[in-house]
Amino acid sequence: MSSIHPTVSLYKGDRIQGVWNHKQYRIERLLGEGARGSTYLASINQSLVALKISKDPAVITAESNVLRKFRKAQGVKLGPSLLDVDDSYIRQGEKYSFYVMEYVQGRTLSEHFSSIGLKWLGQITSELLKALHQLHLLGFVFGDLKPDNIIIEQQTKQVRLVDVGGVTQIGRGIREYTTFYDRGYWRLGSRKADPKYDLFSLAICMIQADPSNRLKVASQNRDVLKVLAASQMVTPFQSVIKKALLGKHANALAMKREIDYVTKRLPVATQAQNNVKTLLRKGKGDIDRAEVISISSLVGIHLSVLYLILQAL
Amino acid sequence: MNKGTVSQILLITDGCSNQGEDPVSVSQQIAQEGITVNVIGVLEDDQTEDPTGLQEVNDIAEAGGGISRIVYADDLSETVQMVTKQAMNQTIQGYVNKELQQIFGKETDEESLPPETRGEVQEVMEELGETCDLKVLVLVDTSASMQNKMSSVKESLDDLILSLDARAGSHYFSIYQFPTRKKVVKELLDWTNDGDRLAKVFPKFAVGGITPTGTALKEAAKAFHISMGDEVMRGAAYDVVDSSYRQSL
Numbered sequence: 111m112s113s114i115h116p117t118v119s120l121y122k123g124d125r126i127q128g129v130w131n132h133k134q135y136r137i138e139r140l141l142g143e144g145a146r147g148s149t150y151l152a153s154i155n156q157s158l159v160a161l162k163i164s165k166d167p168a169v170i171t172a173e174s175n176v177l178r179k180f181r182k183a184q185g186v187k188l189g190p191s192l193l194d195v196d197d198s199y200i201r202q203g204e205k206y207s208f209y210v211m212e213y214v215q216g217r218t219l220s221e222h223f224s225s226i227g228l229k230w231l232g233q234i235t236s237e238l239l240k241a242l243h244q245l246h247l248l249g250f251v252f253g254d255l256k257p258d259n260i261i262i263e264q265q266t267k268q269v270r271l272v273d274v275g276g277v278t279q280i281g282r283g284i285r286e287y288t289t290f291y292d293r294g295y296w297r298l299g300s301r302k303a304d305p306k307y308d309l310f311s312l313a314i315c316m317i318q319a320d321p322s323n324r325l326k327v328a329s330q331n332r333d334v335l336k337v338l339a340a341s342q343m344v345t346p347f348q349s350v351i352k353k354a355l356l357g358k359h360a361n362a363l364a365m366k367r368e369i370d371y372v373t374k375r376l377p378v379a380t381q382a383q384n385n386v387k388t389l390l391r392k393g394k395g396d397i398d399r400a401e402v403i404s405i406s407s408l409v410g411i412h413l414s415v416l417y418l419i420l421q422a423l
Numbered sequence: 424m425n426k427g428t429v430s431q432i433l434l435i436t437d438g439c440s441n442q443g444e445d446p447v448s449v450s451q452q453i454a455q456e457g458i459t460v461n462v463i464g465v466l467e468d469d470q471t472e473d474p475t476g477l478q479e480v481n482d483i484a485e486a487g488g489g490i491s492r493i494v495y496a497d498d499l500s501e502t503v504q505m506v507t508k509q510a511m512n513q514t515i516q517g518y519v520n521k522e523l524q525q526i527f528g529k530e531t532d533e534e535s536l537p538p539e540t541r542g543e544v545q546e547v548m549e550e551l552g553e554t555c556d557l558k559v560l561v562l563v564d565t566s567a568s569m570q571n572k573m574s575s576v577k578e579s580l581d582d583l584i585l586s587l588d589a590r591a592g593s594h595y596f597s598i599y600q601f602p603t604r605k606k607v608v609k610e611l612l613d614w615t616n617d618g619d620r621l622a623k624v625f626p627k628f629a630v631g632g633i634t635p636t637g638t639a640l641k642e643a644a645k646a647f648h649i650s651m652g653d654e655v656m657r658g659a660a661y662d663v664v665d666s667s668y669r670q671s672l
Contacts, residue, residue: 130537167534168516171545178542195538207538282553283589289501294585301589 116165117148118206126152126161126208128196135161135210146173146275146286151213159193163208169275170195170207172285176274177211179248214272216264220257223319228346231319232373234262235347237269238312239366246305246362250277253284253303255311256291257318278303290314290325296334299357306357309365313354317341346372427518428556429511430458430647431489432640433503435576436564437465439479440636443607446479449637450487453644460487460640461510463502465572466495483636488514496572499579504586507559508552515551519544557587557594558614562643565600566634577625584618597646598624601639602632608639610646 120126124137135152142149147164164170177192194210219234226234238260245252253276261270276286284292284301291311294301298310314334318325320341328337338344338351350368359365432453440446450460464480477493484491490510494502520532523544533544563569563576580598587594598612598621611624 167541168512168545168548171533171538171541172549174538175542175545195542197534197538205534207534282591283586294582294589301585303589 116146116169117143118163118165118200120148120150120163120200124200126163126198126200128194128198129205131194131196133194133196133210135159137161144273152210154210158213159210160213161208161210163198163206165206167197167207170209173274174209176250176277177209179250180274214261214263214270216261216270218258219260219262219269219315220318222262223257224321226319228343229373229376231316231344232347232369232376234260234269235312235316236366236369236373238271239309239362239369241269241271242305242308242312243362243366245277246280246308249280251280251284251303251305251308252276252311253278253307254286254288254291255308255315256288257315260315280304287311290318290329293357295332296355297332298334298355305361306354306359309354309359309362310357312365313351316344316347316351320344346376428558429514430558430560431507431510432458432460432487432560432562432643433507434460434462434483434562434564434636434640435465435499435503436462436480436634436636437467437569437572438477438564438566438634440634442633443635443638444641446637446640447482447486449641449644450483453640454486454488456644456647458487458644458647459489459510459514460484461489461506462487462491463499463506464491464493465499465569465575466493467568468495479636483640496575499572499575500582503579504583507557507583508586511555511557512548512552515548515555519548519551553590554592556592557590558647559583559587559594559596560599560643560646561596562599562601562608562639564634564636566602567632573625577621580621581618584621587616588618599639599643599646601643602635607635608642614646 120137120140122137122139126135126137128134133154135154138151138153138158140148141151141160146169147162147166149160149162152159152161162170162173174192174195181192192209192211195207196209197205197207199205242252242255252271252274254273255271255276259271259273261272262268263270276284278285280303282303284303284307287294287301289295291314292301293299293307293310299306301307314325317334317338320343322341322343324337324340325334328334334355335352338348338355341348344351347369350365350372353359353368354365359368453460460483462480462484464477466477480493481491490506490513492502492506516533523532523536533541536544561580565573569576580596584596587596593616595614595616596612597610597614599608599610601608603609612620
């Protein structure tokens with residue numbers, strides 16, 4: 111049954127022992143929690159993993175189902191392997207479901223916003239579009255695309271998508287969304303899953319990179335196009351973003367081509383100017399950042415952007 | 424696969440009932456007929472999040488087999504669509520578990536299956552959630568204190584319809600208000616799936632004084648009997664679980 115607080119409190123050193131597969135995990139620390147459960151950093155046989163646990167077993171089953179489907183993607187690795195799905199008794203005999211996945215270390219896109227340059231924004235967007243296109247070809251949309259669900263991996267600098275709670279089969283109602291990134295909220299389309307839904311959310315992510323950050327104000331009259339016009343930092347990308355908001359790209363690749371076209375032609379000077387601007391705004395940016403960090407429901411599952419061949423399957 | 428209808432009443436109120444029948448026992452009766460009662464309590468901006476006066480909100484929903492939330496008017500949109508969806512999933516879950524018990528024996532529910540099999544059951548439930556027919560009767564408390572919350576209520580219903588429109592299954596909603604000057608409860612909009620009709624309904628809301636929640640619920644629930652066939656999703660008449668699940672165990 112659905113629970114108001116599906117989060118599960120665990121502490122460093124707690125042992126999680128699977129009822130079915132008998133693997134034992136040691137909890138290291140909390141990585142994030144949200145409306146669907148809690149994610150912990152855990153260890154097993156000296157290696158680190160991410161463990162998601164929820165009081166609502168349907169959340170665990172649904173998300174691990176999605177991860178299993180990603181695993182079936184032919185020749186393309188969409189996300190880290192799903193390592194384990196099981197139930198465990200916690201303390202006084204409460205039994206909760208959990209799943210275990212590869213741990214990816216890095217910072218979210220929202221944590222990077224204060225230092226993001228235009229060229230880098232273009233590159234990140236382009237990589238995301240490549241990943242989204244693969245996802246769309248599999249018959250799914252990501253759904254809950256937002257800066258908090260986009261992680262830049264620390265070591266490889268790869269862009270990865272986390273939290274599969276919103277992943278929805280094309281043609282169905284979006285399972286999970288966040289108000290500002292939802293096409294329906296801005297009255298620019300339906301809540302039915304189609305590839306353009308993701309492109310809309312991605313366009314909002316790009317607008318959010320602008321330090322002026324006016325979405326909250328604009329929510330009064332629901333006019334996101336006005337916000338776009340006022341977001342000066344992303345001016346070079348304005349026409350691409352507008353097309354994405356209005357659903358005018360045929361697919362993710364079409365948007366990617368336009369993003370790449372603009373990115374390539376960005377003068378180096380623009381980027382330097384932008385960095386200076388960013389520095390000048392830094393004080394303000396830090397406040398925004400703190401606000402964004404607090405909304406974290408970070409690690410779910412990671413959708414790799416590099417196309418690694420899955421030989422195991 | 425047969426498709427059933429999930430039937431819900433969504434009560435939006437801001438306070439205790441103070442007249443007429445006991446809403447908790449009425450809610451229980453309604454639930455026995457296969458209709459879930461969900462309740463959203465709307466707070467005043469200066470109210471704390473756990474006011475004692477709104478305890479009834481939780482009690483009515485619990486008796487009605489539904490979900491309750493107590494929120495500020497600003498959060499209504501998010502809450503209304505979420506409560507509707509979660510309650511629908513809950514109905515389907517309870518119903519699928521009943522099926523599982525028929526196949527595997529009394530003690531079986533989804534959680535006693537191994538995780539892999541559970542995944543398959545989950546897919547069946549998601550399929551059902553997407554394709555089943557859904558009837559939502561929205562019962563809005565229009566006692567005087569609700570007056571300044573009406574625009575939030577309307578917005579949240581617009582948002583709900585947006586979410587319902589995205590489903591593959593069909594949906595119908597109707598809107599009732601209580602109280603009115605002459606009657607305890609009044610139909611403002613008969614069963615429809617046309618979201619545009621919502622805009623024409625809202626100016627009609629007249630605001631009254633007393634709060635006869637129980638009686639209003641009872642009257643409103645009659646709307647299901649008049650227009651509904653026998654396919655209420657609760658019995659065991661549906662072929663929900665594919666026979667192949669037997670093999671995978």
